[in-house]
Amino acid sequence: MCAIIGANCPPERAPRLGVTQEPLYCATHPKIETNLRCGKCGKLICPKCMVYTPVGARCPDCAQVRRLPIYDVSAANYLSALGAGMAMALVAGVVWSFIPGFVSIWVPLLIGYLVGEGVSRAANRKRSRGLQVIAGTMVFASFIVLQLFRLFVQIAASGRELPMEVVSSAAIRSVVSGLLNPYLLVVLALGIYLAVTRTR
Ligand SMILES: [Zn+2]
Numbered sequence: 001m002c003a004i005i006g007a008n009c010p011p012e013r014a015p016r017l018g019v020t021q022e023p024l025y026c027a028t029h030p031k032i033e034t035n036l037r038c039g040k041c042g043k044l045i046c047p048k049c050m051v052y053t054p055v056g057a058r059c060p061d062c063a064q065v066r067r068l069p070i071y072d073v074s075a076a077n078y079l080s081a082l083g084a085g086m087a088m089a090l091v092a093g094v095v096w097s098f099i100p101g102f103v104s105i106w107v108p109l110l111i112g113y114l115v116g117e118g119v120s121r122a123a124n125r126k127r128s129r130g131l132q133v134i135a136g137t138m139v140f141a142s143f144i145v146l147q148l149f150r151l152f153v154q155i156a157a158s159g160r161e162l163p164m165e166v167v168s169s170a171a172i173r174s175v176v177s178g179l180l181n182p183y184l185l186v187v188l189a190l191g192i193y194l195a196v197t198r199t200r
Pocket residue numbers: 038039040041042043058059060061062063
């Protein structure tokens with residue numbers, strides 16, 4: 001140990017005068033030395049328990065409180081979002097089938113906005129990846145409802161009794177052939193994007 005400060009001492013070895021060098025320990029991990037503190041409550045934290053948030057390093061408690069309100073999506077939130085999304089997809093698909101050809105292609109934009117808004121409200125404006133998936137899927141589902149509803153109207157109008165396998169293969173064909181329309185694909189993708197951004 002050097003007695004005279006600055007005399008041939010490596011800088012890091014020089015004792016710093018006036019600063020107590022008491023080692024500090026993490027509040028959660030008493031064996032880990034640290035001098036990091038939670039930016040909110042001032043509790044000592046270490047790299048093992050600190051949580052990075054948009055406003056800086058936080059202890060686990062404070063990070064939890066911050067995350068709770070909007071990103072904590074409960075099963076009830078998901079259920080009501082799914083229920084609202086399915087109901088809207090069903091109604092939207094049927095209404096869509098009554099809209100004439102050239103306007104019809106733009107309908108997914110409106111559906112995307114409405115379904116995204118509906119799913120977001122049903123989930124109390126919560127945000128999560130799962131809600132985005134529900135919103136996007138329900139926009140696509142409205143297109144399937146449209147194609148199936150059109151098919152069933154045709155079958156009903158023909159007055160014929162068709163066996164189940166004929167109906168189901170016709171249903172698949174009608175959905176696939178609808179998707180082969182590149183304009184519809186683009187607008188449908190935009191509608192899904194709109195719905196997803198409403199819940200993001
Ligand atoms: Zn804290």
